[in-house]
Amino acid sequence: MGPVLVEEMIAGSTDLANPVLFKEHRALSAGPRGDTDIDYPKMSARELNVSYGGKAALHDVALDIPRNKVTALIGPSGCGKSTFIRCLNRMNDIIDNCRIEGVVDLDGENIYAQDRDVVQLRTRIGMVFQKPNPFPKSIFENVAYGPKIHGMARDREELNGIVLGSLERAGLLDEVRDRLDAPGISLSGGQQQRLCIARAIAVRPEVILMDEPCSALDPIATERIEELIMELKAQYTIIIVTHSMHQARRLSDKTGFFHMGRLVEHGDTEEVFENPRDDRTRDYVTGRTG
Amino acid sequence: MNNTADTSDDLANDLATDLPGITTRIEARLAARHRAEKRFRLLSILAVWVGLAFLGVLFVIIVHSGADAFRQTKVLVDVRLEPKDFGAPGTVDRETLGRANYQGLMKRSLREAFPQVTSRKDRKGLYRLVSSGAAFELREKVLQAPELIGQTISIWVTASDDVDMIVKGVVPRKARVDHRRLGDNQMGWLEDLESAGRVELGFNWAFFTAGDSREPELAGIAAAVIGSLYSVLVCLAIAFPLGVMSALYLESFAPRNRWTDFIEVNINNLAAVPSIVFGLLGLAIFLNVLHLPRSAPLVGGMVLALMTMPTIVIAARVAIKGVPPSVREAALAVGASPVQAVFHHVLPLAMPGILTGTIIGTARALGETAPLLMIGMVAFVVDIPTSALDPATALPVQVFLWSDIPERAFAERTSAAILVLLGFVCLMNLTAVLLRKKFEIRW
Structure with missing residues (x-):
């Protein structure tokens, strides 16, 4: 596949690949769009309690996620930040003995409501996991799977457009454009993670959840992903769980600090790192514990 | 930081004073552990070989006793197909052809091959050299090529299992009469046939194409x-x-x-x-x-x-x-x-x-x-x-x-x-x- 051809495909990939039109499309479905105002959070959790087989993992968590910002969740291992992020797209549903109480709103509607369609919900909220987990299929098929099952493309050409556009936005296209048929597993760890990001954005989500996306990557690959997150922030609401305080500081606008299943402190990243109100937060962000 | 360094130094000193000769103890134990390792590996290899040996013995026994069944003794018999044996002359419809007395034809052919056999009892012994299925093989042949009627044809027919066992050597020829199922005169006729080149071991197709039978030479899977x-x-x-x-x-x-x-x-x-x-x-x-x-x-x-x-x-x-x-x-x-x-x-x-x-x-x-x-x-x-x-x-x-x-x-x-x-x-x-x-x- 020659480079010229690929450019043409992206150019011809309809309005879905056009960021401006795409934003408007989201605005329609997302209800009132507050600027960066936390009064209109993209997602918000209230009185969220989670337990695994009777063992409590989250206590009474309340947190607002602002639109088109990066929210970082930090805290020591086992503090509940991964549990929290997995509640946001109901990924915890597949864990048998997991009990979830409370409310999580997406654009003001409870995602745990009785009649909520989980499949549709997960289309709106994409997820990138800690360990890169591409399907054991080709690079193309990895990205095309989501659009295919949702019937997003009318024909092969449109599908090509979506796949190439997604790879482009995930910053991977230049590296893989001449081997789209190669297995996704054959890529390096960092490339695999970007492939997973491409796969997530291929179904046009509004929110992307990232559960320690760089913990299995080397510093250079990490830097690539961080750059990518900064770019994606313009179009998506991003929530990232991270162990690296530096990463949280570099990337995020808002930060939440979890400790032993409680959201101890949250606010502007600057504020949380410079002037933490809680002692536990101060100890953690200054490297004294954790 | 100083604090932790002190504790670990103390610990090392404690070990040296509390457990004199600790290095030799560890070394002695190490040798025993290596021996155990070697012993275990030898035993494992032995176990694998014992298993393989049993499998080999089983396989050899089955092949040894079963291989002969894939071959079957055949006897060449000359059969005179006279038109009168097949009903009215000129009729060639399959039904009449199929109803002819092939058993009788086969017996007559054997009698003609051994004219010296005259007594009723001996003749019965003679007929038993070929399988009871031989008549059906003759019938097949005639039904396939009715134009052969009027000629004398040579046809390979299945030998009886008793002959088969002798020819294959499963039952030794020198065995006592009461240890083999063929009488002395039958053995003589068989030898006559063999010296005339009328006995042959061929592939046992019937074993793969036939159903069960009371006659082993006709039985198949x-x-x-x-x-x-x-x-x-x-x-x-x-x-x-x-x-x-x-x-x-x-x-x-x-x-x-x-x-x-x-x-x-x-x-x-x-x-x-x-x-x-x-x-x-x-x-x-x-x-x-x-x-x-x-x-x-x-x-x-x-x-x-x-x-x-x-x-x-x-x-x-x-x-x-x-x-x-x-x-x-x-x-x-x-x-x-x-x-x-x-x-x-x-x-x-x-x-x-x-x-x-x-x-x-x-x-x-x-x-x-x-x-x-x-x-x-x-x-x-x-x-x-x-x-x-x-x-x-x-x-x-x-x-x-x-x-x-x-x-x-x-x-x-x-x-x-x-x-x-x-x-x-x-x-x-x-x-x-x-x-x-x-x-x-x-x-």
């Missing part, structure tokens, strides 16, 4: 093989979908509670139930309640399916469990429904394991005798079944039946049938390996 094939196909068609669906449901969708635990325990129990119990179940339910046909491969396959299903469920559950949960999560995260996640991603990855388990379960079903005895697949079946509803027997049951017959010729046929059964099982295991290779996705 075709009916049993076809019966086995139908049974196994029915068994697969029932057990594979049921087993895989059960495993998928239990592993991917069912909530874990007391009920599913109960089901799991019982599936494991079911896999350990003696196979004859399934036969009894088949007899009680399929034959006595549902009134399905007796001795039919359909019922045999259903009984074998009951027996194979737990094996498939267990193998499939293990295979499904072995698929990394991250694949399922990845599919769910892009909005796949749970069923899509399972069928698009989990099942294809689990397929190699599922197929291996299925084929191993089916190979076991192929070798199963006991449950088939219960539902009447132990019949004496001469006709090759043409559907899963015809009376049939199965290969292992055929082995069981023949092993009960005292004639020497059946003994070698028993071993030969076992060889064929083993061949099928090997073929299935090979298929399992190849399928696994084909479906395996490298990570």
Whole structure:
């Protein structure tokens, strides 16, 4: 596949690949769009309690996620930040003995409501996991799977457009454009993670959840992903769980600090790192514990 | 920081003073550990070789006693086909041709070959050199080429099993008269035929094309093989979908509670139930309640399916469990429904394991005798079944039946049938390996 051809495909990939039109499309479905105002959070959790087989993992968590910002969740291992992020797209549903109480709103509607369609919900909220987990299929098929099952493309050409556009936005296209048929597993760890990001954005989500996306990557690959997150922030609401305080500081606008299943402190990243109100937060962000 | 350094120094000093000669102690122990390692490896290699040796001995014995059954002695007989033997001259319709007295023709030809044999008793002995099937072979030949009538033809016919045993050397020629089934005069006629070049050992086609027979030289495994094939196909068609669906449901969708635990325990129990119990179940339910046909491969396959299903469920559950949960999560995260996640991603990855388990379960079903005895697949079946509803027997049951017959010729046929059964099982295991290779996705 020659480079010229690929450019043409992206150019011809309809309005879905056009960021401006795409934003408007989201605005329609997302209800009132507050600027960066936390009064209109993209997602918000209230009185969220989670337990695994009777063992409590989250206590009474309340947190607002602002639109088109990066929210970082930090805290020591086992503090509940991964549990929290997995509640946001109901990924915890597949864990048998997991009990979830409370409310999580997406654009003001409870995602745990009785009649909520989980499949549709997960289309709106994409997820990138800690360990890169591409399907054991080709690079193309990895990205095309989501659009295919949702019937997003009318024909092969449109599908090509979506796949190439997604790879482009995930910053991977230049590296893989001449081997789209190669297995996704054959890529390096960092490339695999970007492939997973491409796969997530291929179904046009509004929110992307990232559960320690760089913990299995080397510093250079990490830097690539961080750059990518900064770019994606313009179009998506991003929530990232991270162990690296530096990463949280570099990337995020808002930060939440979890400790032993409680959201101890949250606010502007600057504020949380410079002037933490809680002692536990101060100890953690200054490297004294954790 | 200083504090911790001090503690570790203290600890080292403590060890040196508290446990003098600790290094030598560790070294002495190390030598013993190395010896244990070596001993274990030797024993393991020995175990492998003992297993292989038993397998080798078994195989050599079966091949040794069964190989002869693949060859069969034939006798060349000159037959005068006179038109008067075939009804009115000029009539060539098959029905009249088929009704001619071929038994008589065969006897006349033998009498003419040995004119010196005159007494009734001796003649009977002479006729017994060829198989009772020889007349049918002559009939086949004539029906195929009616234009031969009027000529004298030479035809190779199957020798009787007694002659066969002598020619193959299974029964020694020098054996005492009461140790062989041919009398001295019969031995003489046989030697006459041999010196005239009229006795030959050829490939035993009948063994693969014929059904069962009371005459060993006419008995074959075709009916049993076809019966086995139908049974196994029915068994697969029932057990594979049921087993895989059960495993998928239990592993991917069912909530874990007391009920599913109960089901799991019982599936494991079911896999350990003696196979004859399934036969009894088949007899009680399929034959006595549902009134399905007796001795039919359909019922045999259903009984074998009951027996194979737990094996498939267990193998499939293990295979499904072995698929990394991250694949399922990845599919769910892009909005796949749970069923899509399972069928698009989990099942294809689990397929190699599922197929291996299925084929191993089916190979076991192929070798199963006991449950088939219960539902009447132990019949004496001469006709090759043409559907899963015809009376049939199965290969292992055929082995069981023949092993009960005292004639020497059946003994070698028993071993030969076992060889064929083993061949099928090997073929299935090979298929399992190849399928696994084909479906395996490298990570």
